[in-house]
Amino acid sequence: MRSGSRSILIRNGLVVTSSDECLADVHIVGEKIQAIGSNLNPAVDQVLDASGCYVIPGGIDAHTHMELPFMGTASSDTFESGTIAGLHGGTTTIIDFAIQTQGDSLHHALSRWHEKAAGNAACDYAFHLAVTDFRDNFRTEIQDLVEKQGVTSFKTFMAYKGALMVDDRQILDLMREAKKYGALVTSHAENGDLVAQTVQQFLDEGMKAPEYHPKSRPPICEAEATGRILDLAYSGNHPLYIVHMTCEDALNRVRLATLRNQKVFVETCVQYLLLDESRYLEEDFGGAKYVMSPPLRTLRDQEALWKGIDQGLIQVVATDHCPFCMDQKRMGTDDFSKIPNGAPGIENRVELLYSEGVEKGRISLQQWVDLIATQPSKIFGLFPRKGTISVGSDADLVIFDPRVEHTISAQTHHMNCDYNLYEGWQVRGKCRTTLMRGRVAVDQGQFLLEKGYGKYLSRTGKRSGGIHVANH
Ligand SMILES: [Zn+2]
Secondary structure (H helix, E strand, O other): OOOOOOOOEEEEEEOOOOOOOOEEEEEEEEOEEEEEOOOOOOOEEEEOOOOOOOOOOEEEEEEEEOOEEEEEEEEEOOOHHHHHHHHHHEEEEEEEEOOOOOOOOOOHHHHHHHHHOOOOOOOOEEEEEEOOOOOHHOOOOOHHHHOOOOOOOEEEEEOOOOEEOOOOOHHHHHHHHHHOOOEEEEEEOHHHHHHHHHHHHHHHHHOOOHHHHHHHHHHHHHHHHHHHHHHHHHHOOOEEOOOOOHHHHHHHHHHHHHHOOOOEEEEHHHHHHHHHHHHHHOOOHHHHHHHHOOOOOOOHHHHHHHHHHHHHOEEEEEEEEEEOHHHHHHHHOOOOOHHOEEEEOOOOOOOOOOOOOHHOOOHHHHHHHHHHHHHHHHHOOOOOOOOOOOOEEEHHHHEEEEEEEEEEEOOOOOOOOOOOOOOOOOOEEEEEEEEEEEEEEEEEEEOOOOOOOEEEEOOOOOOOOOOOOOOO
């Protein structure tokens, strides 16, 4: 080994970014990309041959919930197990949600999430802060969170009445306060009052199986809340990011907003692109695996989301990774409303989006990279340190072999969950090697990092890529 920083040369890969592709070598020194070019020949400690493979930026999953206390239990992946699973599947950064307990301070939520992640996360991580109780005494915390703690995005739940849900007054106050410091407000858009009422109706009529979960929160719940939050953001010219959009009705509210030149960021998740509501009919309580909110929708909605991606209305594909094992799901055996909401997905996102998106001609290689890495880095203040391949960027890279076919299974995945939503799914293309800040984190299925390699990413409120909030 040479003295100084460790160095790696990735040879002969097709380097793919959100805008380009070229056959090139990538030279890494320490944690950073040192050079990209043809026939590079520096003295290095290690050479990785990427012939026939794509070299892409490490994935950024902008929506995860590791060890989240929720609905009387906690999601089953820790920061350690969940991020190791992510690295196996080509994700090198997560943005997890620190969630305020109503009545408690925002800073306390952040410190609790730091405690869970520090020394445990294998990949790098940042936090959104979910504001569930926004009163004057918590308002004063926003500036410090943005300017000193590196938390530049906040989340509001328009659903989960009585636990997480905030009203319009709180959303408006938060938007106003966040904007002062360049921060972004994100939203779970479902009408919580409407959901609560419909759920109760089903339960009252004895309809308590998992298949009534999607029926109890139909697209109108999501479309109404989407339209409302778009209007609230428009009223004050606030930037807005809508998480996990699932359906055409909600997407059409975004289309309408574009008619008045409103700029909004939209995220969907892999499961909404690939799975539909028929899954809730799986026997032996199997439908419970898919209980998440918003729920899986119809094939028509899937098609609308793919088209929304192609039209540029949807910028990000995340996972909402929030796994619960079957024994946890069984808390709702007699009542679908008690089934913990959430499912695993972090490990399969990058490969599934390639296999179902690029291989099937729905998106280009560049769109794939944009959706899984570049857009989330730009929107959430991590670009160009993360989300692209350029000189000086962190060496978070995936050597992706498009020739390898494999089958997804809970038997072989690394997520701490006893099922996989895509069990038996045939996938084309595999993350062969994942590099995390200049270190080989996973190679051919072997995890190689020491415990707690991941670092906290302090973000800035600066969004990149020519993105501005329209004046009106
Ligand atoms: Zn979520």
